Amino acid sequence: MSGHGKQQQLLRHPALAAGHGSGSGMGRRRYLAFLAIAAALVASYHLLHAPTPSSRYHALFLTLGSNASAAAHLRALTLRPHVAGTPANALAAEYVRATLSSLSFPTRVTPYSVLLSYPLHRSLSLSAPGRATKSFSLTQDTYPNDPYAEAAAEVVPTYFAYSGSGSVTAEVVYANYGDRKDYAYLASRGVDVAGKVVLARYGDIHCEDMVRNARDAGAAATIIYTDAKDFGGPAGKGKRKWFPNTRWLPPSGVQVGTLYYGNGDPTTPMWPSCAAGEDCERLSTEELEASEAMPGIPALPVSGRDGETIQKAMGGGVAPPEWQGGEGAPVYRIGPGPAVLNLTYIGNDTLATIENVFAVIEGKEEPDRYVIIGNHRDAWTFGAVDPNSGTAAMLEIAERLSQLEKKGWRPRRTIIVCSWDAEEFALIGSTEWTEDNIDMLASRAVAYLNVDISVFGPGGLMPRATPQLDELIKEASKMVPDPDDPSHTLYDYMIRQNPPIARVAGAGTDFAAFVQHIGVPSLDMSYGLFSEYPVYHSLYDDFVWMERFGDPLFHRHVALASVWGLIALRLADDEIIPFNYVPYASELEESSKVVEDGCPGCAVSFSPLHKSIKQLEKAATKIHMEKKVLQAEKWGLNTRERTLKVREMNDRLMMAERAFTNREGLAGRPWYKHMIYASSDQDDWGTKAFPGIVSAMANAQKLNTTESWRLLQHEIYRGARAVSKASAVLDGSLT
Numbered sequence: 001m002s003g004h005g006k007q008q009q010l011l012r013h014p015a016l017a018a019g020h021g022s023g024s025g026m027g028r029r030r031y032l033a034f035l036a037i038a039a040a041l042v043a044s045y046h047l048l049h050a051p052t053p054s055s056r057y058h059a060l061f062l063t064l065g066s067n068a069s070a071a072a073h074l075r076a077l078t079l080r081p082h083v084a085g086t087p088a089n090a091l092a093a094e095y096v097r098a099t100l101s102s103l104s105f106p107t108r109v110t111p112y113s114v115l116l117s118y119p120l121h122r123s124l125s126l127s128a129p130g131r132a133t134k135s136f137s138l139t140q141d142t143y144p145n146d147p148y149a150e151a152a153a154e155v156v157p158t159y160f161a162y163s164g165s166g167s168v169t170a171e172v173v174y175a176n177y178g179d180r181k182d183y184a185y186l187a188s189r190g191v192d193v194a195g196k197v198v199l200a201r202y203g204d205i206h207c208e209d210m211v212r213n214a215r216d217a218g219a220a221a222t223i224i225y226t227d228a229k230d231f232g233g234p235a236g237k238g239k240r241k242w243f244p245n246t247r248w249l250p251p252s253g254v255q256v257g258t259l260y261y262g263n264g265d266p267t268t269p270m271w272p273s274c275a276a277g278e279d280c281e282r283l284s285t286e287e288l289e290a291s292e293a294m295p296g297i298p299a300l301p302v303s304g305r306d307g308e309t310i311q312k313a314m315g316g317g318v319a320p321p322e323w324q325g326g327e328g329a330p331v332y333r334i335g336p337g338p339a340v341l342n343l344t345y346i347g348n349d350t351l352a353t354i355e356n357v358f359a360v361i362e363g364k365e366e367p368d369r370y371v372i373i374g375n376h377r378d379a380w381t382f383g384a385v386d387p388n389s390g391t392a393a394m395l396e397i398a399e400r401l402s403q404l405e406k407k408g409w410r411p412r413r414t415i416i417v418c419s420w421d422a423e424e425f426a427l428i429g430s431t432e433w434t435e436d437n438i439d440m441l442a443s444r445a446v447a448y449l450n451v452d453i454s455v456f457g458p459g460g461l462m463p464r465a466t467p468q469l470d471e472l473i474k475e476a477s478k479m480v481p482d483p484d485d486p487s488h489t490l491y492d493y494m495i496r497q498n499p500p501i502a503r504v505a506g507a508g509t510d511f512a513a514f515v516q517h518i519g520v521p522s523l524d525m526s527y528g529l530f531s532e533y534p535v536y537h538s539l540y541d542d543f544v545w546m547e548r549f550g551d552p553l554f555h556r557h558v559a560l561a562s563v564w565g566l567i568a569l570r571l572a573d574d575e576i577i578p579f580n581y582v583p584y585a586s587e588l589e590e591s592s593k594v595v596e597d598g599c600p601g602c603a604v605s606f607s608p609l610h611k612s613i614k615q616l617e618k619a620a621t622k623i624h625m626e627k628k629v630l631q632a633e634k635w636g637l638n639t640r641e642r643t644l645k646v647r648e649m650n651d652r653l654m655m656a657e658r659a660f661t662n663r664e665g666l667a668g669r670p671w672y673k674h675m676i677y678a679s680s681d682q683d684d685w686g687t688k689a690f691p692g693i694v695s696a697m698a699n700a701q702k703l704n705t706t707e708s709w710r711l712l713q714h715e716i717y718r719g720a721r722a723v724s725k726a727s728a729v730l731d732g733s734l735t
């Protein structure tokens with residue numbers, strides 16, 4: 001996960017009630033109960049669905065999970081750190097390819113030469129009146145008997161990819177979580193950020209937004225730290241405990257990340273890159289340096305311990321209570337100074353080879369229809385959680401599919417298994433490949449099913465998706481026992497969350513190009529919550545952490561693989577694609593109201609949008625009824641007529657999502673073609689619908705000019721036209 005994280009969701013999972021401190025595993029008795037429930041669910045599946053040959057294979061799929069296999073893959077993939085563009089990551093690619101190939105699936109590796117970014121030199125020192133100058137070591141500590149201590153030496157030094165290079169010595173200003181409102185607050189207290197070093201802490205928005213906000217406020221450099229309050233765990237009786245004793249981030253832990261504000265290879269911003277030695281158009285170094293998408297100023301992530309050392313040297317006014325640290329922290333002050341930081345960062349932004357690995361399971365009846373499952377492989381450090389918990393689950397699915405093949409199963413549609421590279425730098429592998437295959441995917445892709453991190457901890461199934469997949473997610477999650485409470489299913493806990501299924505609006509992982517650039521129905525899932533994973537993007541994201549805290553018995557990996565694989569199987573095998581657009585229409589009605597409520601008393605009309613959503617509801621209901629009639633064989637079609645009718649209906653279901661896109665894309669952000677789901681330009685963390693409307697509204701409310709209100713009305717019409725286009729495709733008739 002490259003960082004834009006998911007919004008925190010409300011949930012009441014029993015394993016969570018027991019506290020975040022340890023991952024509760026499943027004993028042998030509970031495991032037997034788990035197997036019994038699984039068998040009962042499989043039996044009920046047969047009762048509910050007339051057992052077609054494919055539903056029998058799907059039921060079999062659910063019984064074939066192997067926690068030992070998931071654990072073995074995860075261990076093998078995380079022996080060494082494997083950042084994109086390095087020999088270690090090429091070895092990981094070969095591991096994935098060889099595993100898929102050994103299952104007798106045809107495999108393929110597509111390389112691209114893309115701009116990656118590594119540190120060459122870093123130094124940071126602190127001076128303040130009356131204190132000796134302190135140089136920070138900028139290293140993360142290993143612990144006694146750490147089995148990965150030797151390999152830790154290969155971990156890339158802590159840095160921000162694509163940071164500006166340079167040396168800055170200036171007074172420090174503290175800017176809390178680095179949001180725009182934090183800068184407005186500093187301005188209200190008369191603190192000028194221009195030319196200063198901003199000290200901010202992680203916990204609210206993505207680092208690329210934090211550095212951008214600092215740059216826009218005029219800062220000369222940015223330092224971002226992980227405050228113990230947010231990542232260090234409960235203080236208890238004044239004494240915190242951290243990894244390897246608990247799941248929490250050690251004081252020397254550093255969260256690294258990327259600062260590139262865009263998706264894909266920075267040298268090929270709207271078009272595909274190519275392999276080394278091939279010719280493709282690229283931006284020049286000068287064009288790249290002038291690019292708004294590059295942060296431009298030097299920046300460095302530091303540990304909680306170093307952040308606290310800097311805080312202790314700060315003067316100026318006391319920061320407000322929400323800006324303070326946790327128990328035992330010094331009083332935070334906003335500055336400026338008298339603390340002075342001297343930061344030097346020199347990066348090497350260089351073309352390097354990345355590799356996407358694919359396995360193709362060709363469809364028997366509709367080989368030109370693609371159900372795509374994907375996960376990235378590259379990691380900032382060892383990647384036991386992010387992303388190889390997902391890789392382990394994906395390989396475990398592939399093993400089960402290979403067993404189904406041995407028993408005679410072949411999918412109706414083609415299943416493509418993708419292992420992406422360089423996700424951490426800017427979703428590069430998936431973006432270049434989708435750009436490279438844009439029209440093939442636009443005409444053939446049924447769905448893209450992403451899993452980045454498969455397991456964070458005990459928090460239950462957390463899906464997000466385009467809404468025509470909601471019903472399928474619910475059905476599939478009812479078929480899988482909850483690994484932490486086998487008397488219930490994944491569904492039972494998912495449905496208590498608010499919302500049970502989130503949306504693919506924010507970016508941060510590899511579904512972005514599929515949904516937001518092409519309009520492919522997509523989902524993304526994990527088991528557990530981001531907040532259960534404080535060692536995110538640090539040295540400590542290793543196998544020991546996963547085995548002790550994330551998933552001690554690997555049953556969570558298996559449960560996630562079961563629901564992910566079952567969804568893929570239904571999409572690949574069901575005669576009529578299991579999409580339902582009725583929930584899509586109600587979802588849009590709800591989100592359009594939320595958007596409208598954000599604009600009380602505005603002199604614009606939202607009725608074009610509401611009208612188009614009514615149209616969508618009508619078309620969605622109509623195709624849903626048609627599907628029922630076709631399934632009940634009420635039309636008396638002969639085999640050939642039926643085959644063509646099924647294909648026609650499936651094309652409408654598949655292509656309706658594409659119709660939400662617009663060739664010009666969002667205003668000022670032409671890569672984002674989807675009019676309903678994209679990250680908000682106000683805050684990359686946000687998961688709002690109708691990003692074009694939201695952005696124009698914020699602008700109009702700020703400027704209050706005739707032109708800005710006219711632009712908002714224009715965006716409302718654009719959103720409405722996208723929804724109408726989708727209704728027309730679903731409806732399948734010309735005007």
Ligand SMILES: *[C@@H]1O[C@H](CO)[C@@H](O)[C@H](O)[C@H]1NC(C)=O
Nearest residue numbers: 123125167168169342343344
């Ligand atoms: C900042 O640190 C660098 C590297 O340690 C050093 O060469 C430079 O003189 C320092 N600059 C100031 C103004 O202290």
Ligand SMILES: *[C@@H]1O[C@H](CO)[C@@H](O)[C@H](O)[C@H]1NC(C)=O
Nearest residue numbers: 085118120348349350351352
């Ligand atoms: C930058 O990285 C590339 C690729 O690893 C390497 O060939 C080159 O020597 C590096 N440049 C510097 C200045 O170290």
Ligand SMILES: *[C@@H]1O[C@H](CO)[C@@H](O)[C@H](O)[C@H]1NC(C)=O
Nearest residue numbers: 026031067068071552553554
């Ligand atoms: C797999 O599950 C079984 C039964 O709960 C357990 O005994 C075993 O240790 C697990 N294997 C791994 C690798 O965690």
Ligand SMILES: *[C@@H]1O[C@H](CO)[C@@H](O)[C@H](O)[C@H]1NC(C)=O
Nearest residue numbers: 601700701702703704705706
């Ligand atoms: C916006 O401008 C109009 C006049 O053009 C004015 O009546 C109104 O109060 C302004 N609204 C805000 C929120 O400033």
